Amino acid sequence: MNPYRLYLVTDDQQDLQTLKHVVKEAVVGGVTMVQVREKSGDIRSFIARAQAIKTILKGTNVALIINDRVDVALAVDADGVHLGQSDMPAGLARQLIGPNKLLGLSIENEHQLLEANALSLDYIGLSAIFATPTKTDTKKEWGIAGLTNALTKTNFPVVAIGGINQSNLDDIIKTGVDGVALVSAICHADDPKSAAAALLKQIHAAMP
Numbered sequence: 001m002n003p004y005r006l007y008l009v010t011d012d013q014q015d016l017q018t019l020k021h022v023v024k025e026a027v028v029g030g031v032t033m034v035q036v037r038e039k040s041g042d043i044r045s046f047i048a049r050a051q052a053i054k055t056i057l058k059g060t061n062v063a064l065i066i067n068d069r070v071d072v073a074l075a076v077d078a079d080g081v082h083l084g085q086s087d088m089p090a091g092l093a094r095q096l097i098g099p100n101k102l103l104g105l106s107i108e109n110e111h112q113l114l115e116a117n118a119l120s121l122d123y124i125g126l127s128a129i130f131a132t133p134t135k136t137d138t139k140k141e142w143g144i145a146g147l148t149n150a151l152t153k154t155n156f157p158v159v160a161i162g163g164i165n166q167s168n169l170d171d172i173i174k175t176g177v178d179g180v181a182l183v184s185a186i187c188h189a190d191d192p193k194s195a196a197a198a199l200l201k202q203i204h205a206a207m208p
């Protein structure tokens with residue numbers, strides 16, 4: 001089954017204990033992929049947090065993806081890496097990680113979307129669908145209409161990210177998108193397990 005349906009992206013503001021709790025619970029709740037996202041620039045902390053999450057995901061079917069950093073992905077032997085437009089070029093990343101790891105790329109506009117079709121990617125992240133306090137440097141938001149249009153112009157599975165929660169999830173899923181990536185709707189929930197389970201149920205109910 002499509003592994004992108006409910007894609008958890010971790011909150012780098014949460015301490016290690018909270019991070020581990022959130023990921024453990026979210027996996028029980030049914031998230032299908034986990035990306036460790038760190039923005040502090042402290043590579044040792046990034047590696048330690050990624051290793052902790054790798055231990056939690058061991059023995060599950062949930063893939064571990066590392067945000068931005070190919071070196072960290074290789075160091076912890078993650079299942080893949082997710083790059084932004086200012087990270088290492090995707091072609092070089094593919095050479096370094098090899099054909100069997102997952103490679104995702106954030107796409108912020110239509111030009112990048114068309115360019116991406118020539119790359120060796122596994123999926124794209126359409127960023128950002130809606131404005132979100134979790135990431136404030138996003139430029140133009142895609143919105144539902146932009147997402148719908150983007151889906152006609154790419155060959156890759158598409159994961160929608162940015163400002164997604166239970167109140168707009170049905171509209172997102174009905175576009176035919178392959179999955180949704182979320183930070184706050186799961187990481188900031190009082191009960192991340194129930195939140196993930198409820199989101200997954202809602203996704204399955206709304207899938208076209």
Ligand code: TZP
Nearest residue numbers: 132134135162163182183184
């Ligand atoms: N990339 C685009 S928006 C975003 C990222 C990492 C943050 C999404 O966070 P939230 O809390 O799900 O809106």
Ligand code: MG
Nearest residue numbers: 067068083084
């Ligand atoms: Mg990035």
